[in-house]
Amino acid sequence: ETGVTQTPRHLVMGMTNKKSLKCEQHLGHNAMYWYKQSAKKPLELMFVYSLEERVENNSVPSRFSPECPNSSHLFLHLHTLQPEDSALYLCASSQEAAHLYTDTQYFGPGTRLTVL
């Protein structure tokens, strides 16, 4: 596979469930990102990892827990979510950790999450 892949593509979960979103990039990049896109809202940056270290936590509630075990994989662990957390969750990667805002970000197709 090439580019940035995300699994699952669709997820429905109850508020008491625990689930994880997975992102994998095959581009040899050093930085990875989680974004949230709610209905009729802009993409919002959630987390940034640079060389497997978290460099940004954009005031995200603790019910979202990211994990970056290596530069190719990024997870978003979900627990006790709320219905308002229903959204499209997008993963992205970019080449150089040192140029987080000038390097092009490559996005995965997203996971459509519904919290009941």
Added chain:
Amino acid sequence: DQQVKQNSPSLSVQEGRISILNCDYTNSMFDYFLWYKKYPAEGPTFLISISSIKDKNEDGRFTVFLNKSVKHLSLHIVPSQPGDSAVYFCAASGGSNYKLTFGKGTLLTVNP
């Protein structure tokens, strides 16, 4: 407070004509601007960017214009093709805030 605004949720254009997508920003610290295109069921893909030291950047059928005095940028697509039909996002970053700030997007429909 939205720092990047795309005031037109949708735009419809005839094939072969020019498409003009607009974006306004409020943060004077922004110095790098990008356009992303998104097809349904796919992630956004990078289209074109411009640094604040320029006022125009061209790549094939796509040209981005930046007017810093009024904090406005636009994306011109000419000639428009049906395959250009997608949602177009404007994004900006700069200053101490390196994060990309996105607009809500504009749905472009190019009719054959």
